[in-house]
Amino acid sequence: MPRNLDMTALRSFAAVAEAGGVTKASGFLNLTQSAVSMQLKRLEESLDLKLLERSGRGVVLTGAGEQLLGYARRMLALNDEVFGRLTNQAFEGEVTLGVPHDIVYPAIPQVLQRFAAEYPRMNVRLVSSYTKGLRKMFERGECDMILTTEDTLEAGGETLMTLPLIWIGAPNGSAWKSRPLRLAYEHACIFRAGVQKNLDEAGIPWEMAVESDSTRTIEASVSADLAIHTVLEGMEPPYVEKIQHGGALPDLTTKQINLYVSDLAKGQAIEDMAEFVRQAYRGL
Incomplete structure (x- = not known):
């Protein structure tokens, strides 16, 4: 038998x-x-x-x-x-894409719209978290691809672009003039420690005025002129603006936006999604 x-x-x-x-x-x-x-x-x-x-x-x-x-x-x-x-279900299924909170806009909506037009029968699960959390999910096989904001590139990834960090605050705000400087950050923000080090080296006293696990809470606090924050240039959320401090605040480092695609994720749909991501960020 x-x-x-x-x-x-x-x-x-x-x-x-x-x-x-x-x-x-x-x-x-x-x-x-x-x-x-x-x-x-x-x-x-x-x-x-x-x-x-x-x-x-x-x-x-x-x-x-x-x-x-x-x-x-x-x-x-x-x-x-x-x-x-x-x-006739060659392109049914799900793609899981992980993206840090602060770089979802303006690129990711373009990616999702384009992918939906090309693969209308596939579902995209968008996971928005911090780089550290996304890397852990990726290592466990829970994401097909992730974007990260990092100082360096890890094995298996590719750098899409390198952008400077900038200071942001409320439009016409004055929080950036206060001393100690009032900062607003998420607990797991990867930029936080580096910014604090920059301020220490510049001799500028600071305090954590707002701490939260919610990106929206940070954005609301900054837009209300309660504190200031940092983001990658070009990724500023609504209701805030780049601070024109004239040298009163230290210049900040650059960060890489990196793309990692799982070696387990195969097929034309995955390849096209990765290419849509590349084109969206490189076109910013």
């Missing part, structure tokens, strides 16, 4: 092999780690072969696993092609 391979287990095996571990693969597959581990166990039992070996915090393929991976990729590709062609 012929035996059949479990395609779901085979997909989990391929994802784990390509991700180098169960944690990232489970996030990408939208399954629990225990569910993925169980599928791998069933696959090994059905073949009576050891396919994966633990190595540190990840896994490595055995000789049998390396051989199976080649077959698995071809079988999964053929499986997906059959469903795509016979059901």
